[in-house]
Amino acid sequence: MTACDTCLVRNRAICSSLDTEELKALNNIGRRRTLTPGESLMWEGEDSVLVANVIEGVLKLSTGTEDGREQIVGVVYPSDFIGRPFGATSGHGVTALTEARVCVFSRKDFDAFAREHPALEHKLLQRTLAELDRTRRWMLLLGRKSAGEKLASFLLEMSERLVQPGCIDAPDLPLRQFALPFSRQQVADVLGLTIETVSRQFTRLKADGIIDLPSRREVVILDREGLAAEAG
Amino acid sequence: MTACDTCLVRNRAICSSLDTEELKALNNIGRRRTLTPGESLMWEGEDSVLVANVIEGVLKLSTGTEDGREQIVGVVYPSDFIGRPFGATSGHGVTALTEARVCVFSRKDFDAFAREHPALEHKLLQRTLAELDRTRRWMLLLGRKSAGEKLASFLLEMSERLVQPGCIDAPDLPLRQFALPFSRQQVADVLGLTIETVSRQFTRLKADGIIDLPSRREVVILDREGLAAEAG
DNA sequence: CGGAGTGTTGATAGGAGTCAATATATGTGG
DNA sequence: CCACATATATTGACTCCTATCAACACTCCG
Known part of the structure; x- marks a missing residue:
């Protein structure tokens, strides 16, 4: 019995690629965390130390210029994945907009786990491709x-x-x-x-x-x- | 001896994840194609039938509104990957800006091949994550x-x-x-x-x-x- | 040489930004 | 529970940047 068994996004997040045993192993390297509105999980330019799944709530991804202009570059919802696996820095901050619950992993642990579980990487690839599509559609809005x-x-x-x-x-x-x-x-x-x-x-x-x-x-x-x- | 042996991007494209045997198999399902400036490889909204690697040249990815406004949502260079694997439609057009050479695959063939070669999917994931980072940075430019x-x-x-x-x-x-x-x-x-x-x-x-x-x-x-x- | 396509420059207008005042929530302590 | 303080949102007046419309210049080829 792990926290995953009752997880709200068990069947929609990238975890859905794993069987019970694998899920247990993943659960061992992760931990739950609750965020209050306005609380940040990571910061722009920071070393990429964490990745996470969103269980509940809405979070924003944002960057800014040095003189303080801000741009929200993404919004994530339950079952979405956040963070930059296989990379050195995070590129944008992640901040909770609502009360939120996330399932956090050390990036290094997650990277290692993912490399051993191609089905998980496949899910992550699907998600990343879909997010890239959505982001590009957003560029049309911003530019035109x-x-x-x-x-x-x-x-x-x-x-x-x-x-x-x-x-x-x-x-x-x-x-x-x-x-x-x-x-x-x-x-x-x-x-x-x-x-x-x-x-x-x-x-x-x-x-x-x-x-x-x-x-x-x-x-x-x-x-x-x-x-x-x-x-x- | 395949066309891959002399490929300019052999060691930088996602193909670099493959050994000689695998590369031969991939080569069998792909074909080379040359594009002249202005020539399109795929169109916005079209069924996702092709994917490709860029060998030489520069291509643009673009979308537009119904009333004719256009936005270029990405620019790809040699060794970059184009197309939408594991997806139904392509979301943006792909058009050569310069004389270009690409290595084209049927999306279905490529999908099947990729699913059997986790190392290739891993490379593709890395590339997609990097492209998403770049695209999000571009949103700051467009918006602010x-x-x-x-x-x-x-x-x-x-x-x-x-x-x-x-x-x-x-x-x-x-x-x-x-x-x-x-x-x-x-x-x-x-x-x-x-x-x-x-x-x-x-x-x-x-x-x-x-x-x-x-x-x-x-x-x-x-x-x-x-x-x-x-x-x- | 000439004509089409592409790029530059100018004049003007309009949409969004800026600055400022006011209004409406939200929250706190008496 | 209300009064006041603070944060958030709306509205107004005005400015400025970029789009628009238009004329002109350059360049590439036939």
Whole structure:
């Protein structure tokens, strides 16, 4: 009996490639950790000492310029993998946006384990390829879309990615209503905008009847068609 | 004796993970292909039918919006891998910028081969992780940098990536002078700018004595320090 | 030589950034 | 539980950077 047996992401994370014995071995080199919102698991430029699986919660990956401009370069959800295996440094910071639980490994231990378990490396490769696809799609948004298109695209992606899996009765359809795990500043940092511009676009979408904002963090998509049209 | 024996990237591409026998097997499922500048190897949204190794030349990966805006999401050089293994569609087009030679595989054949050769998958994982790192760094540029900073960053990266490997007497230092494999429009598509803004930034950097432009495609870095400062 | 493609330069406009004030949450201690 | 303090978000006025529109120059080939 290990912590993995009751793990929420047991069948979706890269661990799903392992049998019971292997899982037990992996469990031995890992440990659980809880993060509070705002708490960081690793920092940009730091030696790559840790890797982890996300069990619960949402975390951001971010880099910045020396003069303090920040850019969120990725957002990770339960079952996603974080950290830089087989590499020296981490390239971006990892910070919890919500309360979060992760399964942490020393990078060296993980690297060694992975090299001995090709099925695990295969899962990791699949995940990395999918993440690269997603990241490249995001580049189109950053490089070529207007503020309005950026926010609309972002809200659509949120409605798809924030789906809580495991609810059998509720199929994995995009959500109509959800709680943003981001502050306005963080939305701005994802989209490459300022907080003021983000705020103005939120109020415009609301005024146009495309979304509703019951509270600062709550979003209701009233007109998904319209939102998709706004996304360009 | 196979084509691989004389391959320029034999020791740098993912093939370097294979022994002579395995390489022969891989060679059997692949074929060489030459591309002329502007010629595409795959298209955005298309079924993922091919993957390839770049032997010679430079190619761009690009996506666009429906209304014709384009964004270059990656640039690949000799020894780089292209295509989307283990996936249904390709997400971005691949087009040669220079005369190019590639080693092409049917994706299905390659997938099957890779799954039987963990060392190859490991190399591919390493490459994909490195590419993801690079792509995320590029997001900072797209989201947060000014036109001047973008062009300066771009020229610095070019000077590092265009190094021709294999010249033993010339170590892999950043180049002082090089021929851009991009038109002004393509530079704009990499940086998320318009052609006019790119042109203006080129002339400004030249006027400031930081670079020289012997011809449209040639760039000389006169003041690397200064260029780095401009890159922000 | 001439014409098409590519790049540069100029004038103008518009979208997002900046600075500033106000409003709304969020939290704390009395 | 309320008053006040702090953080977060919205709104407004204005500026500036980059896009847009347009004219002109260069270069490469037939």
